[in-house]
Amino acid sequence: MVEESIQREAIEAAVHAVAERIEAEKTYLTELDSAIGDADHGANLHRGMQAVVEAIEDAEETDPAALVKLVGRTLVSEVGGAAGPLYGGSIMSASTEFAEGIDTASTVAFAEAYLAKVEDRGGATVGDKTMVDALTPAVHTYKKSIEQDELPPLAALAKAVDAAERGVAFTTPIRASKGRASYLGWRSVGHQDPGATSTLYCLEAILDVATEYLDGEIDRDATSPTVPDESAEADGSPEGEE
Amino acid sequence: MIALVVVSHSEQAANGVAEVATEMGGDARIVPVGGDPDGGIGTSAPEIEDAILDAVEGPDGETADGVVVLVDLGSAVMNAELAIEMLEEDLEVVIADAPILEGTLNAAVSASSPKATLDEVLQRAEEARDYRKLD
Numbered sequence: 001m002v003e004e005s006i007q008r009e010a011i012e013a014a015v016h017a018v019a020e021r022i023e024a025e026k027t028y029l030t031e032l033d034s035a036i037g038d039a040d041h042g043a044n045l046h047r048g049m050q051a052v053v054e055a056i057e058d059a060e061e062t063d064p065a066a067l068v069k070l071v072g073r074t075l076v077s078e079v080g081g082a083a084g085p086l087y088g089g090s091i092m093s094a095s096t097e098f099a100e101g102i103d104t105a106s107t108v109a110f111a112e113a114y115l116a117k118v119e120d121r122g123g124a125t126v127g128d129k130t131m132v133d134a135l136t137p138a139v140h141t142y143k144k145s146i147e148q149d150e151l152p153p154l155a156a157l158a159k160a161v162d163a164a165e166r167g168v169a170f171t172t173p174i175r176a177s178k179g180r181a182s183y184l185g186w187r188s189v190g191h192q193d194p195g196a197t198s199t200l201y202c203l204e205a206i207l208d209v210a211t212e213y214l215d216g217e218i219d220r221d222a223t224s225p226t227v228p229d230e231s232a233e234a235d236g237s238p239e240g241e242e
Numbered sequence: 243m244i245a246l247v248v249v250s251h252s253e254q255a256a257n258g259v260a261e262v263a264t265e266m267g268g269d270a271r272i273v274p275v276g277g278d279p280d281g282g283i284g285t286s287a288p289e290i291e292d293a294i295l296d297a298v299e300g301p302d303g304e305t306a307d308g309v310v311v312l313v314d315l316g317s318a319v320m321n322a323e324l325a326i327e328m329l330e331e332d333l334e335v336v337i338a339d340a341p342i343l344e345g346t347l348n349a350a351v352s353a354s355s356p357k358a359t360l361d362e363v364l365q366r367a368e369e370a371r372d373y374r375k376l377d
Binding site for chain 2: 079082
């Protein structure tokens, strides 16, 4: 595991990268949200991330779990609507997975805990046209790439980002059954989900930061074969949990 | 004694629901809360948390034994759940699965009795789910 000071630096870098990306996309996110929601997603997340940047810069905490929890708590305080509890509350809850610091295994645990909390809090599953549609493929692909394909974390994250992108595309042609968009019924079909979209932007920003911190080949195709040369020991039989 | 917290996307709506319920259950302690952190339409977990603490403490120094939270839609439920998780003290707080106005009214009538328990007030609030307005 890398030093705590490097972990802190990486968290700060990730926060800045996400804040910048959300700032760049806030008008587009609000456009998406005005089609099927209440037209505040971009502005809301932008305000939240600006507050997170300030909070992290002022933070006295140095351990990663406390810093990540602070990110969540700040989002909960600043972001109205469902995005506050879904993003902020889930980050707060999943932050305990970093109690022993950030390493490959704890990032998988964090991702799984975050997804579980979002699903539990929002009551949404895949196909409801929500952020879960981007998050689920991303988390599953990340976990599988690390635990079964034994890819390095950067390669796993790149595949996860591609998986999230496919999930975002999937939200467009389906009917919303959760969240504000569900009140629109069939009129929600044909519109891309803003929460899934912002989830993708966050993951892309985190991938950019991870690329700066970790060396490695990036292959963003979630469906591409996984290092066939080195996986000779794989016998094709399923092992462990799904 | 059981206190009530009324959570709406609109502060005015929360105040109005509390006003209507107070007319019937005048002795019940009802704390309305609403609006997002910007003052717009929405809900905020930290503000709901503060409202729950206000409801427990009360203006008269009498500590409530529990709090029933009445909510409107969507993110009000999520933020109320999160507010309850964020409470540092071990308090008896439950969310009623009930329509906000009818549920609050029922709960207020029930909670105006100082002997009412959390379960009784919750149950009375949730009975409002089955109300019909036309035959």
